[in-house]
Amino acid sequence: MTDTPLTWLYAPGDRPHVVTKALASGADVVIVDLEDAVAPDRKAYARDATAELLSDGPQPAPVPVHVRVNALDGPWGAADLAALAPAPGMAGVRLPKLTRPQDVVGTALRTGDVPLYALLETALGVEHAFAVASCHPALRGIALGEADLRADLGVRDDAGLDWCRSRVxxxxxxxxxPPPPQSVHPDTRDLEGLIASCAHGRALGFLGRAAVHPRQLPVIERAYLPTQREIEQAETVVKAAAQQAGAQALADGRFVDAAVVRAARRTLALSRRR
Structure with missing residues (x-):
């Protein structure tokens, strides 16, 4: 995996063969899901299967494995953390339906150095976005859970979530x-819709996206990698900055200052994935 993950693939924790396929899919991060993808009568099995997957084995996982546990205020979240926190193969814990910084802090006390990721899926979670994002050094990222958020807000049109997206x-x-990844595009057959949605998300400031099927991964990666034109423009900016200190205008009329140079360097760093 690179230092900048662009693809995060969910796999249901109660289907170990699907998790195995996900690990070989090319995703930057695999998220074993114990929450929405698992029926209530399969929760215990999913937890045990995931704990076995993440226990000491002869080979490390080919990509980082995160686990989305069940909601901390529900009947299964505490048991998930108790079973999985000691697992050496767990690279991250994703906390769904987070609304309070206290829940992040409490989880960090139980999981030690394991990176935590908060999913904000309600109006209250979005309102507390900065408080959650800044509450503990173990928290390494935040993102939206848009299906639940859409239901909580009563939003029908996709554009109705844009304010929440920008807020996060x-x-x-x-x-x-890091910039949050986009929430999943649930229609795995609608690749044209996924392309358009990724373009919109990238314009808002997202970086990468969660997926629910391997066929979505190359679409997401292409959408979030810089184009050849963007790379060439960034190279021009960085070269000009190296030749002359201070703000300046390029031959094509673009004005270059320190902020533009920083953005160009980010583009070039991301382009190294190509």
Whole structure:
């Protein structure tokens, strides 16, 4: 995996063969899901199967494995953490339906150095976005859970979530966290819709996206990698900055200052994945 994950693939924890396929899918991060993808009568089995997967084995996982546990205020979340916190193969814990910084802090006390990721899926969670994002050094990222958020807000049109998306992107930046990845595009057959949605998300400031099927991974990666034109423009900016200190205008009329140079360097760093 690179330092900048672009693809996060969910796999149901009660289907170990699907998790195995996900690990070989090319995703940057695999998220074993104990929450929405698992029926109530399968929760215990999913937890045990995931604990076995993440226990000491002869080979490390080919990509980082995160686990989305059940909601901390529900009947299964505490048991998930108790079973999985000691697992050496767990690279991250994703906390669904987070609304309070206290829940992050309490989880960090139980999981030690394991990175935590908060999913904000309600109006209250979005309102507390910065407080959650900045509450503990173990928290490494925040993101939206858009299906639940859409239901909580009564939003029918996709554009109705844009304010929440921007709110979370700003909160992550203000807290010094990486840009959030987009929430999943649930229709795995609608690749054209996925392309358009990724383009919109990238314009808002997201970086990468969660997926629910391997066929979505190459679409997401292409959408979030810089184009050849963007790379060439960034190279021009960085070269000009190296030749002359201070703000300046390029031959094509673009004005280059320190902020533009920083953005160009980010583009070039991301382009190294190509």
């Amino acid at each position: 992107i700003v909160a992550a930046r203000a807290a010094g966290l």
